[in-house]
Structures are given as C-alpha cells and as structure tokens.
Amino acid sequence: MEGNLVVEDCKVTIRDNTILEDVSFSIHQGQILALVGHNGAGKSTLIKTILGSREKSKGRISIHNLDQDQHYADYKRQLSYIPEEPLLLSELTVYQHFQLYQKSYRIPEKRFEEKVAAYTKGFELHDKLNEYPESLSKGMRQKVQTICALLPEVSLLLIDEPFMGLDVYAGAYFEKLLKERRDEGCSILLTTHQLEKVKELADVYVMLTDGRVSSEGEVNEFHTLDRSGNPE
Structure with missing residues (x-):
C-alpha cells in the first residue's frame, strides 16, 4: 500500500x-x-x-x-490536528499558543510571523493576540485552534x-486555505x-x-x- x-x-x-x-x-x-x-x-x-x-x-x-x-x-x-472542540491552555494568550506551536514544530521566525499576520487577518483575530481563551467566544477559540494547526507545514x-463553530466568512476562508494546502x-x-x-x-x-x-x-x-x- x-x-x-x-x-x-x-x-x-x-x-x-x-x-x-x-x-x-x-x-x-x-x-x-x-x-x-x-x-x-x-x-x-x-x-x-x-x-x-x-x-x-x-x-x-x-x-x-x-x-x-x-x-x-x-x-x-x-502531522497537525484540529479537534472538534478547541483544546487551549487557560494560562497562555492567543499569541503564546502560536509560539508554542512554533517551538514544537521548529518554524523559522520570519515564516512564523508572516503566517501569524496572514491568518489572524484572514480569521479576523489580529486584535486578539494578547487575549486569554476565557475571554474569547467559542468561535474565536476555534479560530485560534485552527491557526495553531495551520502554522506548521506538515x-x-x-x-x-x-x-x-466557524462563521460563514471564516468557513469560506478556511476552505480556501485547505485547498491551497492540498x-x-x-x-x-x-x-x-x-x-x-x-x-x-x-x-x-x-x-x-x-x-x-x-x-x-x-x-x-x-x-x-x-x-x-x-x-x-
């Protein structure tokens, strides 16, 4: 096989x-x-x-x-994984979650910053980088989880x-990203x-x-x- x-x-x-x-x-x-x-x-x-x-x-x-x-x-x-329910850590901000994935997957700094900027703009999260998960709606937490999984090139x-949990606009953007990855x-x-x-x-x-x-x-x-x- x-x-x-x-x-x-x-x-x-x-x-x-x-x-x-x-x-x-x-x-x-x-x-x-x-x-x-x-x-x-x-x-x-x-x-x-x-x-x-x-x-x-x-x-x-x-x-x-x-x-x-x-x-x-x-x-x-x-591999990377997007679960049905977001699995975020309450003590980390949105940006710190992204950094955790950067370190885990050894993503170069320049590439990491470019992706964070593009994805947070596309998912309308650019003003939430210093927020903690508890202050975010479920849909926003799902967007954070999705960005985390998309950061590494696996x-x-x-x-x-x-x-x-994604709104129509975020769903369409995500569908576009999936086709690009494919x-x-x-x-x-x-x-x-x-x-x-x-x-x-x-x-x-x-x-x-x-x-x-x-x-x-x-x-x-x-x-x-x-x-x-x-x-x-």
Whole structure:
C-alpha cells in the first residue's frame, strides 16, 4: 500500500470491545480524504489512533514512510490536528499558543510571523493576540485552534468537523486555505457531518461502519449514508 498516510490492518480494542477491526486505507500526497460514517462508527477512535493517543492492538500506521511505532517523535512532527472542540491552555494568550506551536514544530521566525499576520487577518483575530481563551467566544477559540494547526507545514492535516463553530466568512476562508494546502502537497483527512462539504472539498472518501471500512473510492461515487454503510 502506498500513500502519504498509510493505515494497514489496524485493530483497536477498548476493555475487550473491538472498536476498529482490519482498517486499511491510504491518502496520497495532495489529496483530501473524507472519513464518513454514522455516530459510533469508529471515526474518532481512528483519528486518535493516527494521532497516537489511542493505542492499537494490531496493525501499522506511517506518514511519509515514518512508522508510528519506530519513529514516534519524527512521525508526530509530520502531522497537525484540529479537534472538534478547541483544546487551549487557560494560562497562555492567543499569541503564546502560536509560539508554542512554533517551538514544537521548529518554524523559522520570519515564516512564523508572516503566517501569524496572514491568518489572524484572514480569521479576523489580529486584535486578539494578547487575549486569554476565557475571554474569547467559542468561535474565536476555534479560530485560534485552527491557526495553531495551520502554522506548521506538515505532511498530514487531521481535522474533526472542520467548520464547527466557524462563521460563514471564516468557513469560506478556511476552505480556501485547505485547498491551497492540498495544492501544495499536504494530505488532509477530515470528518464531517456536513455531507455537502464532502463533495465540495474531498477527492476520495472512506466509510466506516461498525469499526470496519465498508466502502471507499472517488468522492463523485459518494452520495449519502445508508444504515448498512453503503453509499446510495
């Protein structure tokens, strides 16, 4: 199996319950993959497993040929993540969150400042750099989290419900950025319940049903979900 992200025969068991079973797929460079499925299908568990926060009992995951188990630190620097709910630190300002990502991903200072200026202008956050998360609305916190994940130039971007909490203007700007990242060669895996967005953004899809891949293919083959996990 080839690809920028490769997931092979992954199994995840939690308290003797099998959550994922024999999950295999890949995302090529410059490709957006929509991970779809009903609630409880295993999408969040799969994302946590790719992130490394959920241990797999079987299988292999690699990004850019870096094995998750054998080269964990280098593997982690190949990806960034936008969760559905912002995960911000109450003691850090907005700008300090950006600096934390700069240090973690070793982003050169000039490139860092250019990106902060562009993204905070695009997301209308340029006047919030010295604010703390508690003083921000949920939508603003989501914008901060989104900018954090966009600062590093990674091989893989993981996004859980990318447009949750974003207003229409911010959503359109974010969609433009995602397409730019794809065109630059970044692989993007996103989950969303906004199925109209699947066709607008994604190139390919993988559908999970009861922890297994029930179908996958080009996004133009995908229409909607039925309860059996097959695209109608």
